[in-house]
Structures are given as structure tokens and as C-alpha cells.
Amino acid sequence: MIFKSFGLIIISETTPIGPPRCKLSTGQPRSRFEFNNMLKLVYHMKKILAVSGGVDSMVLLDIFKNDTDILVAHFNHGTRASADEDEAFVRKRCEELGVDIVVGHAKLGEKSSEEEARKARYDFLFSIREDIKKRLPNEPVFICTAHHLDDLVESVFINLSRGTGWRGLTPFTMPQVSRPFLNDDILLPESRADILTYAARNKITFRADPTNSSEQFLRNRIRAKLETLEPETHFQLNQKIKSLYFSQQLKRVEIEKVLTELSPKDGVFKRSWFLKLEDRLACEILKFALLKHEIKLTGPQVKDFLKAVREYAPEKKFNLPEDKLITLHKDWFKI
Incomplete structure (x- = not known):
């Protein structure tokens, strides 16, 4: 009762x-x-x-x-x-x-x-x-x-x-x-x-x-x-x-260690780099960098961001959640 x-x-x-x-x-x-x-x-x-x-x-x-x-x-x-x-x-x-x-x-x-x-x-x-x-x-x-x-x-x-x-x-x-x-x-x-x-x-x-x-x-x-x-x-x-949760936690540590090594220490990314990377790896690097700044994107949103990095004209801005903007300069951008 x-x-x-x-x-x-x-x-x-x-x-x-x-x-x-x-x-x-x-x-x-x-x-x-x-x-x-x-x-x-x-x-x-x-x-x-x-x-x-x-x-x-x-x-x-x-x-x-x-x-x-x-x-x-x-x-x-x-x-x-x-x-x-x-x-x-x-x-x-x-x-x-x-x-x-x-x-x-x-x-x-x-x-x-x-x-x-x-x-x-x-x-x-x-x-x-x-x-x-x-x-x-x-x-x-x-x-x-x-x-x-x-x-x-x-x-x-x-x-x-x-x-x-x-x-x-x-x-x-x-x-x-x-x-x-x-x-x-x-x-x-x-x-x-x-x-x-x-x-x-x-x-x-x-x-x-x-x-x-x-x-x-x-x-x-x-x-x-x-x-x-x-x-x-x-x-x-x-x-x-x-x-799966416990096994993936261990894998996550290893994955994020690799992503940390791949990411620029000053947070400045070269746009040309993303033209050479395979889509999945490029999305992982972008998502990891955004999460470090507590910016959460869904899978489709990360793909849209990657497309913008590769194709936007210089100085055009990309909209992130909560009205955050990233300016995509001619050769680089910073999160």
C-alpha cells in the first residue's frame, strides 16, 4: 500500500x-x-x-x-x-x-x-x-x-x-x-x-x-x-x-586522447585541413572541440557545421545553439 x-x-x-x-x-x-x-x-x-x-x-x-x-x-x-x-x-x-x-x-x-x-x-x-x-x-x-x-x-x-x-x-x-x-x-x-x-x-x-x-x-x-x-x-x-556503458567509457578515454592530440592547442583550426579529412573524422574533431566549450550539437548539426567550414565564403558566420556565432575567416576559424 x-x-x-x-x-x-x-x-x-x-x-x-x-x-x-x-x-x-x-x-x-x-x-x-x-x-x-x-x-x-x-x-x-x-x-x-x-x-x-x-x-x-x-x-x-x-x-x-x-x-x-x-x-x-x-x-x-x-x-x-x-x-x-x-x-x-x-x-x-x-x-x-x-x-x-x-x-x-x-x-x-x-x-x-x-x-x-x-x-x-x-x-x-x-x-x-x-x-x-x-x-x-x-x-x-x-x-x-x-x-x-x-x-x-x-x-x-x-x-x-x-x-x-x-x-x-x-x-x-x-x-x-x-x-x-x-x-x-x-x-x-x-x-x-x-x-x-x-x-x-x-x-x-x-x-x-x-x-x-x-x-x-x-x-x-x-x-x-x-x-x-x-x-x-x-x-x-x-x-x-x-x-556497453562501462566498455564505452574506457574507449571514450582513448578516443578523446587521440582527438586531443589531433586538435590545435590554441584552438585555431585551418579550414583547408577539413577539406582533406574523411567526413566522420572531421565531424568527430569538430564535435569534440565544441563539447570542450560546452556547446552540444546533434549529428546533423555537426554535419552542417562541417559543410560551412568547407564551403562558406570568408568572414561569413555560422550559427550555433544559444545564439553563438563562429566567424569563418578565409583560412581559419576559432571555437
């Missing part, structure tokens, strides 16, 4: 949540002492826990609540009326646990995109990390998010639908950001089903995000499709994508 009161949800142990599609781990080894020591062994660094108030992040907070090296970070996007209630809920729980919390605010509005909200949230998280590093320059500091295996699978499908190519298999690749639920070094909950099971057994309260059921968002539509699969099929799909 699921009890709802004042926007909070408590899942009882009898809640029918379906069979786990991945390994079932409650995050509770033989003793709480042993579990805490395992966490310290794997996560022996300062940790900024990104906690929204949803079930995933509240389970993450519960798992690390006895760690003395955590700081909770909550970002109020200002995108819906209940955002202030989410903030108050997370503040109250941190007060009960005696955990420090930092809250950031924005007024993005209901019409803001998922990408805008994500950028604002990560800017906030990294600003906290930078502040800690200034005071503790020799301490490793990581941002920990509650992304799990189902989030990974959904993100891969979203990326592939947008033509992101091989990079679409490694959506959660970001320096100084850790995803504990995707870490195989310790048995934490891995899938959405695992997290719900942990929440039920440990009587975790959390906030429900009403946008998670809106078909306005591509992620929700993909999630709904995946949930129609038979449990065993869903499990096998998740495990296959997880395997």
Missing part, C-alpha cells in the same frame, strides 16, 4: 512494486558497521550529495547519512509551485539527521527546458565544489548524484534518438561527479526497483515530482515504453546497456 499525505509518500513493505529488473540489493550487509566501513573504503572523499527530495536522492541520503564527510546540496529550480515544499522537506530531513545543507535558488519558470534546469543545477553544484576546494585544496571532493541503471538506459535511448552517435552510450561522463548507484565496487541499490525496495524496507519518505508522469517529456515517454517490456526482457536490456 502507498500512503500519501501532504505530498509525501511512504511505501509500506507490502507495496506491490513488481519484480526487480536488476540485482536486488538493499544496501545492508551483515551489519551496519560493516556497511559503513565498505562505504568509507570506496568513497573516502568529501561528498556533495545532490538531493532533490525524490525517492532516488532520499535513498542516497539515507545510505550516506552516517558519513561525516557529506554536505547535502538542494537546488530549487523555481519551475513549479511545489518546489518550495520540496526544499522545506529536504531541509527538515537534514535537520533531523544533523547533516549540513546548502540550498540554491533559481526562477526558471514552468516553461523552462530540462536542459536549462540541468545546466542551472550543475552550475550550482560545481560552485559549491569550487568553494570547498578553495578552503581544502588538497582534499578530493566529488559531487554524488542518485542516477541509477534505469536512468542510464533512458538517457542512452534519448541520446541515440537525437543522433549523438557513440557518445550517447556514455551519458553520465562528467569529471568530479560520482554515481554511487552505478558503482559495481559496492553493492548498493542499482535499479529503480531496487531503490523502491530499499525505500520500503527502511520506511523512507520522499516527495513525488508531478512532471514524472507528464508525456510532455521525452524521458517519460521512453520510460513508459520500457515498462511495457516483460520483466526478464527489461532486465536483460538493462544489463546489456550497462555493459
Whole structure:
């Protein structure tokens, strides 16, 4: 049974949540002492826990609540009326646990995109990390998010639908950001089903995000499709994508090492160079250079950019996302 009161949800142990599609781990080894020591062994660094108030992040907070090296970070996007209630809920729980919390605010509005909200949230998280590093320059500091295996699978499908190519298999690749639920070094909950099971057994309260059921968002539509699969099929799909994710992460390091060596150190590219390169390699170099400046282009957009580099008249400008312009000079351009 699921009890709802004042926007909070408590899942009882009898809640029918379906069979786990991945390994079932409650995050509770033989003793709480042993579990805490395992966490310290794997996560022996300062940790900024990104906690929204949803079930995933509240389970993450519960798992690390006895760690003395955590700081909770909550970002109020200002995108819906209940955002202030989410903030108050997370503040109250941190007060009960005696955990420090930092809250950031924005007024993005209901019409803001998922990408805008994500950028604002990560800017906030990294600003906290930078502040800690200034005071503790020799301490490793990581941002920990509650992304799990189902989030990974959904993100891969979203990326592939947008033509992101091989990079679409490694959506959660970001320096100084850790995803504990995707870490195989310790048995934490891995899938959405695992997290719900942990929440039920440990009587975790959390906030429900009403946008998670809106078909306005591509992620929700993909999630709904995946949930129609038979449990065993869903499990096998998740495990296959997880395997691809980890193997592709290793390949990504090698690929980006080569691309770094190929790219000019001063960021100035010769247009004649791209006339000689094969299309796929030329697109990879352009996309890599743009990503270093946090400019994301789809596959077709990169091809359009390559065409412009090869064919535009001198001094003509090429439009990039967010009204950014690149001037293509006679012989060169700079990103």
C-alpha cells in the first residue's frame, strides 16, 4: 500500500512494486558497521550529495547519512509551485539527521527546458565544489548524484534518438561527479526497483515530482515504453546497456586522447585541413572541440557545421545553439 499525505509518500513493505529488473540489493550487509566501513573504503572523499527530495536522492541520503564527510546540496529550480515544499522537506530531513545543507535558488519558470534546469543545477553544484576546494585544496571532493541503471538506459535511448552517435552510450561522463548507484565496487541499490525496495524496507519518505508522469517529456515517454517490456526482457536490456556503458567509457578515454592530440592547442583550426579529412573524422574533431566549450550539437548539426567550414565564403558566420556565432575567416576559424 502507498500512503500519501501532504505530498509525501511512504511505501509500506507490502507495496506491490513488481519484480526487480536488476540485482536486488538493499544496501545492508551483515551489519551496519560493516556497511559503513565498505562505504568509507570506496568513497573516502568529501561528498556533495545532490538531493532533490525524490525517492532516488532520499535513498542516497539515507545510505550516506552516517558519513561525516557529506554536505547535502538542494537546488530549487523555481519551475513549479511545489518546489518550495520540496526544499522545506529536504531541509527538515537534514535537520533531523544533523547533516549540513546548502540550498540554491533559481526562477526558471514552468516553461523552462530540462536542459536549462540541468545546466542551472550543475552550475550550482560545481560552485559549491569550487568553494570547498578553495578552503581544502588538497582534499578530493566529488559531487554524488542518485542516477541509477534505469536512468542510464533512458538517457542512452534519448541520446541515440537525437543522433549523438557513440557518445550517447556514455551519458553520465562528467569529471568530479560520482554515481554511487552505478558503482559495481559496492553493492548498493542499482535499479529503480531496487531503490523502491530499499525505500520500503527502511520506511523512507520522499516527495513525488508531478512532471514524472507528464508525456510532455521525452524521458517519460521512453520510460513508459520500457515498462511495457516483460520483466526478464527489461532486465536483460538493462544489463546489456550497462555493459556497453562501462566498455564505452574506457574507449571514450582513448578516443578523446587521440582527438586531443589531433586538435590545435590554441584552438585555431585551418579550414583547408577539413577539406582533406574523411567526413566522420572531421565531424568527430569538430564535435569534440565544441563539447570542450560546452556547446552540444546533434549529428546533423555537426554535419552542417562541417559543410560551412568547407564551403562558406570568408568572414561569413555560422550559427550555433544559444545564439553563438563562429566567424569563418578565409583560412581559419576559432571555437
